[in-house]
Amino acid sequence: MRTGIPPAATYCMAVVFGGLGIYMLLRRHGPNLVIGVRLPWTLADRHIWDKSWRLGAMFLVGMGIGALISWTFFFIAAAHLIILGILYPVLLYRLKYGTLRFWKDQGWADYRPVVRCEHCGHWQKLGDAADLDGCTCEACGAICRRPRKFWPPWAG
Numbered sequence: 001m002r003t004g005i006p007p008a009a010t011y012c013m014a015v016v017f018g019g020l021g022i023y024m025l026l027r028r029h030g031p032n033l034v035i036g037v038r039l040p041w042t043l044a045d046r047h048i049w050d051k052s053w054r055l056g057a058m059f060l061v062g063m064g065i066g067a068l069i070s071w072t073f074f075f076i077a078a079a080h081l082i083i084l085g086i087l088y089p090v091l092l093y094r095l096k097y098g099t100l101r102f103w104k105d106q107g108w109a110d111y112r113p114v115v116r117c118e119h120c121g122h123w124q125k126l127g128d129a130a131d132l133d134g135c136t137c138e139a140c141g142a143i144c145r146r147p148r149k150f151w152p153p154w155a156g
């Protein structure tokens, strides 16, 4: 395909992005400063972090393959990575906790979730994501929030 880009640059891009994507599919890191979708909503919930990681990895592989096919594919994959990479964890978080609120303790990554009671609307700070299980509302005493299922196969 004629793109006007030297083939060497194409292969470099494919190797860099595809390689990073494959690496991310094979290995998974916990929240860190260097790599991953670093948003308050992913840092507050390890499960959402992992899912965003996997989604990001798939789009990086897509960018690698896209670079070999055409730059149009490459930029479509890149745009998806950026837009969905942010929207996806935000949506997951909203579905899981009923709010986009979070709270932060000391340190760069010490974001913690907040759950919104689905009965009375009370916002409640959680120590971490695991506290959502069996959480009862401080205001009305009901179960904070029942778990929601999310449709994509990688959502688990």
Ligand SMILES: [Zn+2]
Pocket (backbone or CB within 6 Å): 117, 118, 119, 120, 121, 122, 137, 138, 139, 140, 141, 142
């Ligand atoms: Zn309540």
